[in-house]
Every structure is written in C-alpha cells, then in structure tokens.
Amino acid sequence: MIALVLANLKMMSRNRQAIFWALFFPLLLVVVFGLFEVNGVGAADAVVIDQSESPGSELFLERLGEIEFLNLESGETDPAAAREKIADGDLGYLIIIPEKFDDSASVTLVYSTRNPDRNQLVDGAVRNLVSEIQSSNGPVVPSQLLTADVIQVDQVDYYDNVLLGLLALGIMTNSIISIAVRISTFRNQSILKRLLVTPLPIWKYFAAEITAHVALALVQAAIILAVGVFGFGGHVNGNLLWVFAIVALGSIVFLNIGFILSAWAKTPAAASGMGNAVALPMMFLAGTFFSTAALPWVMPQVVQALPLTPMLTALRDVAVDGVPIWETWPSLAALGAWIVVTAAAATRVFKFG
Amino acid sequence: MESAVQVENLVKRFGSLTAVDGVSFSVERGEVFGILGPNGAGKTTTLEIMETLQKPSEGRVRVLGLDVQASAAEVKARIGVQLQASAYYSYLTLKEILSLLGSFYPKRTAPEALLELVDLSDKAASRVGQLSGGQQQRFAVAASLVNDPELMILDEPTTGLDPQARRNLWGLIREVNQRGVTVVLTSHYMEEAEVLCDRLAIMDHGKILALDTPRNLINQLQASYTVKLTMDKPMTATQLSALNGNIELIQSCEQAEPKGKEAMPENTYLLRLANTPSALKAMLDEIAKTDLGLENLQITPVTLEDVFLELTGSELRD
Incomplete structure (x- = not known):
C-alpha cells in the first residue's frame, strides 16, 4: 500500500497542469482579497460623539474631517453601541468630545488592539489636534489631552476570516474535483479493472488514494496559509498543527464525496462539472466569504447541515479565535459524522468497471 | 497435476x-x-x-x-x-x-x-x-x-x-x-x-x-479445398448438381444474401472439394461439359475460417 501511496504522489506531482490549477484558484483569491485591502489598513473609520457642542468642539470636528486617513461616520450616537462595533471589528474608532472640552478636558479615543500601526497614527493625529485647539486657551498638560480607551481583542481581521474560508474552499474543490476526475479517468481507461485482477485489497486502494490526496491537501494548505500570512499580512492565532488536522479531516469528507460523484460520472469532464456543481453552492452557503446569518427561511439550518460549515467553524475557532481544538468538538463531531456517512455511501455506490 | x-x-x-x-x-x-x-x-x-x-x-x-x-x-x-x-x-x-x-x-x-x-x-x-x-x-x-x-x-x-x-x-x-x-x-x-x-x-x-x-x-470438414468458380453464364441447377459428387455447394450468387455472408458477384459459386486428385479432375471435366465458359477459378486450402462458417453458418463478425 505504501508503494501505491508513493506512486499516487508521484503521478500527482507529474501532472503539473492539474497541480498548478488546483493551487492557483484559491491562491488567486488569496491575492485578490489581499489586494483589496479589505481591512482598510489605510483609511480609518471613526465615529465622533460630540457632548460639548461648543465652538471649540466644532472647530475640532472640522479639523478632524481634514485628516485624510480618517473617515468620519455619522449616525451612531450611543457610545455603548459604538464600543460594541469596535469590539466586533465593524468600526475602527470612537472619539468622544466631553462636555467640558473647552475647559481643556481630555478627549476619549476608543479603539481596539486589532490594528496597532493604525492606532498609533490615529492616536497621534487626534492628540495633536486636541493640543492645537486647546493651546489657544492657555497652556496644556500633554497627559490630559487624550484618554485612550483600548478594547482588548485578538488580532483578527476580516482578511483572516476570508483566508481561512479560502483555505477550506481550496481543500474542498481540489479534493472533490481531483478525485472525481482521477477516478473516472482511471475507470474509463480500465485501470481500475486492471487493479482489480491483482490481489490488492480494495480497502488498500481507497486508503492509498485518500492518503496521497490528504498529503496533497496539507501541502496546498501550507502554501495558501503561507501566501496569506507572509504575502498579505494575515494571521493564524491558533496552533498550526490543529489547523492541519482539521484540514485533513475536511479533506477526507470531500474526497469521499469525490468518490461518490465518480461513481455517477461517465466521463472525466462530467466528473469535473459535477464536482463544481457540488462545491460552488457550498462555497457561498457555508459562509466562506461573508456571514450567512442573514439567510432567509430554513437556509440557516441547511447551512449548518453542509460539510463545509463545520470545517470552516472549526478552522476559524482554532486559527482565528485561538481556542484549543477540543473546544470546537461539535464541529469535529459533525466532520466525523460526515466522514462516516460519506465513506459508507462511497463504498456502496462505487463501481470499478 | x-x-x-x-x-x-x-x-x-x-x-x-x-x-x-x-x-x-x-x-x-x-x-x-x-x-x-x-x-x-x-x-x-x-x-x-x-x-x-x-x-x-x-x-x-x-x-x-x-x-x-x-x-x-x-x-x-x-x-x-x-x-x-x-x-x-x-x-x-x-x-x-x-x-x-x-x-x-x-x-x-x-x-x-x-x-x-x-x-x-x-x-x-x-x-x-x-x-x-x-x-x-x-x-x-x-x-x-x-x-x-x-x-x-x-x-x-x-x-x-x-x-x-x-x-x-x-x-x-x-x-x-x-x-x-x-x-x-x-x-x-x-x-x-x-x-x-x-x-x-x-x-x-x-x-x-x-x-x-x-x-x-x-x-473434421472432410474437405481440403474451397473452390470459387466464376462462369461467363449462369449455371442451371442441373449443371450445378452435376458438379456434385465429392463437391459440396456452399453458396451461389443466386442466393439472397444470407446473414453474415458477403454477396457474391454474378455467376459465382463457392464449392468445397475433397482432397483427392480425382475430385479436382472430375470437377474440371464437368465444368468443360457445360460449355458456359470458365472466367475465374480459385482453389484455396481449407482454413479455420471454413470450419467456423460450417459450425456457425456465418462468417466471423469482426
């Protein structure tokens, strides 16, 4: 069986075109999302709550609007709600101008630990501005210009969530499509039948295919994460080994699905189409790129039932929120159940000839 | 063993x-x-x-x-x-x-x-x-x-x-x-x-x-040669049966295409011949008597192809 695993790996590595495209598609998305600067590293969105409404605060507001990298948002007037938004990453900064602003009371700047570089920039700019305005009334005490109210959060941004989504997406599409196409090619060429006349036990055949493909999935995961992290500043907060363990589990589910599809596909082209038909809707429904909380009707339940959902949840729990792998056990159990169900279905429907 | x-x-x-x-x-x-x-x-x-x-x-x-x-x-x-x-x-x-x-x-x-x-x-x-x-x-x-x-x-x-x-x-x-x-x-x-x-x-x-x-x-066929005979004019049933003796008619051009066989050209007959010199001579004598003019004569040794034809009534479908 080891010989077969090695042979499988050798064949995959020689099929350069297939490898390239398998890696290229998710990598392309990693780069595209990276280039879009989805985290708004340059521009900082801020809400200002003016409790003073004095000439000084108006001047302050006006000057604040002139700062290029600050996008002032209006609408939010409740400090508690704004703080929550900051904690969730939906808002960058909250600036509270106190009632006694003109009496050189200090401005409160609320921000999270998410983006230290930007924090420094905003902090400095706001501090300077306060100093400038209040110095016209007399001497200022630098330490009383600004009170920083820092909300501690893990270093997480949207890009990290997307990066893990892309990782799961890459593993899913590659596992489903590559195995379905490969097996249907082998069947069409009677290679499967040829193996069947050797004493190789069938389970060893499956095990070798799955082992080789899981190994490929791990390499793929490593490349996607490396490009995301080193190329575009993504973060993996959790234990990498656990991330890879979840990748392997998810990959097995999707390989089994690929085996099932290959049983129905009469040609490799049909197998590829079927693989896409299964993978693409799942990619959107399982919340790869955006939250699915707003989906109507029974869709949230459907989403929960998809195999990509527990894989994504587990990956984000471990890699983004940095929780230990055992705390995401419901997702792991769901993945395990999917493995059992799909393996049983695959062995039932699989045809050699 | x-x-x-x-x-x-x-x-x-x-x-x-x-x-x-x-x-x-x-x-x-x-x-x-x-x-x-x-x-x-x-x-x-x-x-x-x-x-x-x-x-x-x-x-x-x-x-x-x-x-x-x-x-x-x-x-x-x-x-x-x-x-x-x-x-x-x-x-x-x-x-x-x-x-x-x-x-x-x-x-x-x-x-x-x-x-x-x-x-x-x-x-x-x-x-x-x-x-x-x-x-x-x-x-x-x-x-x-x-x-x-x-x-x-x-x-x-x-x-x-x-x-x-x-x-x-x-x-x-x-x-x-x-x-x-x-x-x-x-x-x-x-x-x-x-x-x-x-x-x-x-x-x-x-x-x-x-x-x-x-x-x-x-x-098994008790024949060693197949003979393909093409005459200038068609042979009558009597003339054909006169050829008989050691000869067996397999197919004549008058037959409607049987399943698995190719249609034969006009005035062509396929015969099987025992492996004796006298059989060949007897056949040639009978052909001369008909005065129909011999256009083409092919004599080939019997092969498995003929065995198959005999056994199945049809040629091998390729």
Whole structure:
C-alpha cells in the first residue's frame, strides 16, 4: 500500500497542469482579497460623539474631517453601541468630545488592539489636534489631552476570516474535483479493472488514494496559509498543527464525496462539472466569504447541515479565535459524522468497471 | 497435476441476456488454449469469470485447482491477466508501473527482466503514451507477468495491431509459453488461433461449438479445398448438381444474401472439394461439359475460417 501511496504522489506531482490549477484558484483569491485591502489598513473609520457642542468642539470636528486617513461616520450616537462595533471589528474608532472640552478636558479615543500601526497614527493625529485647539486657551498638560480607551481583542481581521474560508474552499474543490476526475479517468481507461485482477485489497486502494490526496491537501494548505500570512499580512492565532488536522479531516469528507460523484460520472469532464456543481453552492452557503446569518427561511439550518460549515467553524475557532481544538468538538463531531456517512455511501455506490 | 483451468457447465446471465450458456472445457498445464469467436460470443465473460472479476450464475470454475469464488485472492496471486483494451497509469514510467503492480503480489519478477523479455528495455523510463500500439500490447504482456504467474490469460491481445506487430506478439506469447506458463487467450482472428493455439474452442452465442486442435478441426470438414468458380453464364441447377459428387455447394450468387455472408458477384459459386486428385479432375471435366465458359477459378486450402462458417453458418463478425 505504501508503494501505491508513493506512486499516487508521484503521478500527482507529474501532472503539473492539474497541480498548478488546483493551487492557483484559491491562491488567486488569496491575492485578490489581499489586494483589496479589505481591512482598510489605510483609511480609518471613526465615529465622533460630540457632548460639548461648543465652538471649540466644532472647530475640532472640522479639523478632524481634514485628516485624510480618517473617515468620519455619522449616525451612531450611543457610545455603548459604538464600543460594541469596535469590539466586533465593524468600526475602527470612537472619539468622544466631553462636555467640558473647552475647559481643556481630555478627549476619549476608543479603539481596539486589532490594528496597532493604525492606532498609533490615529492616536497621534487626534492628540495633536486636541493640543492645537486647546493651546489657544492657555497652556496644556500633554497627559490630559487624550484618554485612550483600548478594547482588548485578538488580532483578527476580516482578511483572516476570508483566508481561512479560502483555505477550506481550496481543500474542498481540489479534493472533490481531483478525485472525481482521477477516478473516472482511471475507470474509463480500465485501470481500475486492471487493479482489480491483482490481489490488492480494495480497502488498500481507497486508503492509498485518500492518503496521497490528504498529503496533497496539507501541502496546498501550507502554501495558501503561507501566501496569506507572509504575502498579505494575515494571521493564524491558533496552533498550526490543529489547523492541519482539521484540514485533513475536511479533506477526507470531500474526497469521499469525490468518490461518490465518480461513481455517477461517465466521463472525466462530467466528473469535473459535477464536482463544481457540488462545491460552488457550498462555497457561498457555508459562509466562506461573508456571514450567512442573514439567510432567509430554513437556509440557516441547511447551512449548518453542509460539510463545509463545520470545517470552516472549526478552522476559524482554532486559527482565528485561538481556542484549543477540543473546544470546537461539535464541529469535529459533525466532520466525523460526515466522514462516516460519506465513506459508507462511497463504498456502496462505487463501481470499478 | 490438476488442470490449469476447469470449467463445468458455466452459465452467466446479465438480466435477460445469457452471455455464457452452459460451457465446459478444461485447459491442461503448459498449453496455449484459444477461445475463438465473434464479438459478443461470450469469450470475455468466460475469461472474466476465470479472473474472478465476475460471478458465475451457474456452474463451477476452477483455476490452478482453486475454486475462483472461494479462493479469489489466491487465484489472483497466481494468474497473470491482460484485459481487453486496458490502459496503465499515464504519469508513471514503464518500470514504475511494473514495480507498482509487482508490489501487490507476494511473488514478483524484477521489472528489468520483464522489460528485457518483451524487448522494451530501452523504454524503461518512457510512459505508456509514448509507445506504439504493438509496444503497448507487449508491455501489457510484461505487466501480466509481474507475479511470475502459472497461468496467463490474454483477452484479444492482438486486436487492432498491424500484421507485423501481431506476428511479433505471437512470438512473445510462444516464448512465454515455452517458459512453462499456461496461456489462455481469446481471438477473433482465425489465422492467429491456427498458428498460436495447441487447442481451440470455437464459441458463438454463449456456447462452445467445437473444441479440438486446429488441425483436427480442419480435418473434421472432410474437405481440403474451397473452390470459387466464376462462369461467363449462369449455371442451371442441373449443371450445378452435376458438379456434385465429392463437391459440396456452399453458396451461389443466386442466393439472397444470407446473414453474415458477403454477396457474391454474378455467376459465382463457392464449392468445397475433397482432397483427392480425382475430385479436382472430375470437377474440371464437368465444368468443360457445360460449355458456359470458365472466367475465374480459385482453389484455396481449407482454413479455420471454413470450419467456423460450417459450425456457425456465418462468417466471423469482426
């Protein structure tokens, strides 16, 4: 069986075109999302709550609007709600101008630990501005210009969530499509039948295919994460080994699905189409790129039932929120159940000839 | 020692279709045994049951003394199989494929020795796609020998090959056989069966119609030559029957095209002739008497083709 695993790996590595495209598609998305600067590293969105409404605060507001990298948002007037938004990453900064602003009371700047570089920039700019305005009334005490109210959060941004989504997406599409196409090619060429006349036990055949493909999935995961992290500043907060363990589990589910599809596909082209038909809707429904909380009707339940959902949840729990792998056990159990169900279905429907 | 293959009352049904319909034969060790018949005769199904790929509906098949159902794994370990039109991994070299296949068996032959045997040593690092049709078939023979089998089963090994490549493969099969490997093969080429096989089963519509050495099958016909006669004018029934004696009319141009036969040109008659000089002379005398003018006369020795025609009433469907 080891010989077969090695042979499988050798064949995959020689099929350069297939490898390239398998890696290229998710990598392309990693780069595209990276280039879009989805985290708004340059521009900082801020809400200002003016409790003073004095000439000084108006001047302050006006000057604040002139700062290029600050996008002032209006609408939010409740400090508690704004703080929550900051904690969730939906808002960058909250600036509270106190009632006694003109009496050189200090401005409160609320921000999270998410983006230290930007924090420094905003902090400095706001501090300077306060100093400038209040110095016209007399001497200022630098330490009383600004009170920083820092909300501690893990270093997480949207890009990290997307990066893990892309990782799961890459593993899913590659596992489903590559195995379905490969097996249907082998069947069409009677290679499967040829193996069947050797004493190789069938389970060893499956095990070798799955082992080789899981190994490929791990390499793929490593490349996607490396490009995301080193190329575009993504973060993996959790234990990498656990991330890879979840990748392997998810990959097995999707390989089994690929085996099932290959049983129905009469040609490799049909197998590829079927693989896409299964993978693409799942990619959107399982919340790869955006939250699915707003989906109507029974869709949230459907989403929960998809195999990509527990894989994504587990990956984000471990890699983004940095929780230990055992705390995401419901997702792991769901993945395990999917493995059992799909393996049983695959062995039932699989045809050699 | 037990026979290499023993097939008893084998029946295989696929739904309402009976592919193999009560077949019995045995193959002795050391023989080259051929199953000859048109497409759809049930040859491949019979082989696949011997190879443990399919279950018999009825009857029993023993290979190397083992029941193919009960001892499938051991049967597989001791036989070598070449499937009809099966391919091999495209991204491995010949040597790698042979090593990989060998790794599935308890007993194995070195890839180098196998490639040497089939004269493909210089292609060890090539891939199957880079080989010619004849080389691919030779490689398939090598692949079926990775486990040093006692019995080799080849399903239409030469189909689709040009005559030279076909002869080349015959030589290879002979060589393998001389090394002590029993060979069972199917073919729909009469010439191939005649040249290659020690014994031959003629199969059609799931049944074995005859089983003997090629020579005996031909001798069964009690005729040694076929005669194709073309006259200037049509012969009457009386004139034709006058030709009779040692001569048997197989087909005349007046017959409406029978199934499986080609239509013959005008005034053409196909006859079968016993192997005696007097028979030939008698026929020529009778032809002279008719005064119809002999346009063309072809006399050819009887081949398995004629045996097949006799047994099945139709020519081999290619």
